[in-house]
Amino acid sequence: MATKKRTILIVEDEPQVIRLLSEHLYEAGFLIVKAMDGKEGLKKSLNEKPDLILLDIILPKMDGLTMLKKLRQDKWGKDAKVIILTNLSDGATVDTALQNGVYDFLVKADWKLADVVRKVKERMEV
Amino acid sequence: MPKEYYAKMWDTIKNKKKDFDSEITNRRKNGEQYEASIDVAPILDKKGKVLFFVGLERDISKEKAIDRAKTEFVSLASHQLRTPLTSVKWNIESLLDNGGLNAKQQRNINEVYRGNEKMIELINALLNVARIDMGVFSVETKKIDIISIAKEVVNELLLEIKKKKLRFTEEYGKGITPLPLDPQLIHIVIHNILNNAIKYSHPGGVVDFSIKKDKKSIFITVKDVGIGIPKHQQDKIFQKLFRADNARQMDAGGMGLGLYIIKAIADASGCKISFSSKENEGSTFIVQIPLSGMRKKKGERTLEHLA
Numbered sequence: 450m451a452t453k454k455r456t457i458l459i460v461e462d463e464p465q466v467i468r469l470l471s472e473h474l475y476e477a478g479f480l481i482v483k484a485m486d487g488k489e490g491l492k493k494s495l496n497e498k499p500d501l502i503l504l505d506i507i508l509p510k511m512d513g514l515t516m517l518k519k520l521r522q523d524k525w526g527k528d529a530k531v532i533i534l535t536n537l538s539d540g541a542t543v544d545t546a547l548q549n550g551v552y553d554f555l556v557k558a559d560w561k562l563a564d565v566v567r568k569v570k571e572r573m574e575v
Numbered sequence: 576m577p578k579e580y581y582a583k584m585w586d587t588i589k590n591k592k593k594d595f596d597s598e599i600t601n602r603r604k605n606g607e608q609y610e611a612s613i614d615v616a617p618i619l620d621k622k623g624k625v626l627f628f629v630g631l632e633r634d635i636s637k638e639k640a641i642d643r644a645k646t647e648f649v650s651l652a653s654h655q656l657r658t659p660l661t662s663v664k665w666n667i668e669s670l671l672d673n674g675g676l677n678a679k680q681q682r683n684i685n686e687v688y689r690g691n692e693k694m695i696e697l698i699n700a701l702l703n704v705a706r707i708d709m710g711v712f713s714v715e716t717k718k719i720d721i722i723s724i725a726k727e728v729v730n731e732l733l734l735e736i737k738k739k740k741l742r743f744t745e746e747y748g749k750g751i752t753p754l755p756l757d758p759q760l761i762h763i764v765i766h767n768i769l770n771n772a773i774k775y776s777h778p779g780g781v782v783d784f785s786i787k788k789d790k791k792s793i794f795i796t797v798k799d800v801g802i803g804i805p806k807h808q809q810d811k812i813f814q815k816l817f818r819a820d821n822a823r824q825m826d827a828g829g830m831g832l833g834l835y836i837i838k839a840i841a842d843a844s845g846c847k848i849s850f851s852s853k854e855n856e857g858s859t860f861i862v863q864i865p866l867s868g869m870r871k872k873k874g875e876r877t878l879e880h881l882a
Contacts, residue, residue: 465662466662469662536657538876539647556657557657559699559880562664
């Protein structure tokens with residue numbers, strides 16, 4: 450029995466991060482959609498309705514928190530699963546993200562890539 | 576400001592007849608908002624009845640703007656620094672996962688990875704120091720079991736302990752019930768003193784770790800028989816970026832920020848850090864926490880996890 454592959458949207462402007470995350474998540478059996486700025490991220494979220502969104506904060510055109518707030522105003526978007534993946538760690542950013550309902554706030558430099566993949570799998574089981 | 580704020584102010588100066596000292600967002604005649612520091616005091620007659628109030632207001636918009644700029648700079652700078660380090664970190668992890676390296680290559684790559692991790696740790700430490708210097712870090716307490724945090728830390732350091740073939744003893748006293756602690760901060764403190772003991776021990780040395788309590792306080796004690804601290808440098812060890820001469824020679828990879836950070840945590844939360852040490856014989860560090868727990872402190876953010 451073939452189960453439908455689940456989709457992860459990566460909203461990230463760093464090419465290295467996109468490449469490495471995509472490779473590992475694809476190997477883990479997920480379909481990957483990419484967006485390189487917040488505006489594209491919002492559009493693709495609402496169009497493709499991914500099972501999980503990995504969202505960076507510092508992004509061109511529209512930053513991650515603004516995109517998140519707009520996403521939450523949408524009927525589908527308000528329940529979308531989001532994990533923040535960023536290298537920003539100031540209090541105000543974390544608070545805003547949590548207030549807008551994210552599963553996790555991960556500081557990239559503090560996480561092994563394999564552990565990020567593990568976290569994603571954990572969250573997808575819900 | 577919200578209604579409750581003014582209610583509190585009037586209650587303080589009129590009913591409680593006390594000084595009211597606070598920061599406020601106020602509005603100019605032209606409608607523009609600004610930030611001010613206010614101090615309102617009731618003036619009482621001989622019978623203790625309120626005659627009138629004296630209020631002092633100081634426009635602190637500029638100071639606040641400078642503080643915000645400093646916080647943003649530190650945040651942004653650390654973000655920029657972390658970006659390439661993340662790329663190195665994850666690329667090396669991928670490389671190692673793929674295998675196919677000979678022993679020499681593995682060793683070289685492992686050293687690159689280690690150096691990269693040290694830089695990440697340094698950025699976190701610098702972020703912490705910046706937050707401490709600007710007074711913006713918070714102490715957010717909740718009732719937790721200190722022993723479970725201690726065990727987490729020990730677990731994180733087990734590999735290092737094994738690598739150095741240290742004889743490690745762990746002792747947890749009876750009757751230590753959950754108390755108000757900031758989990759992140761207490762983790763940083765325990766991690767730092769334990770990590771120092773391990774770093775500055777000779778291979779095959781002994782490290783004793785214990786948490787005990789008496790009638791008033793909880794004591795976290797770490798004892799090692801390593802390089803110790805030279806007597807004439809002992810008064811400097813809590814200074815920023817200070818590393819004793821023998822520590823530098825050992826190449827244990829410290830930055831001289833750990834003790835500065837944990838001393839700031841202790842001072843802010845009502846705890847005490849003390850130590851005794853003799854060069855070439857070892858050191859004992861003791862963290863004392865009152866049974867009432869860590870004292871809360873309002874701030875913008877708790878500190879970064881190190882290592």
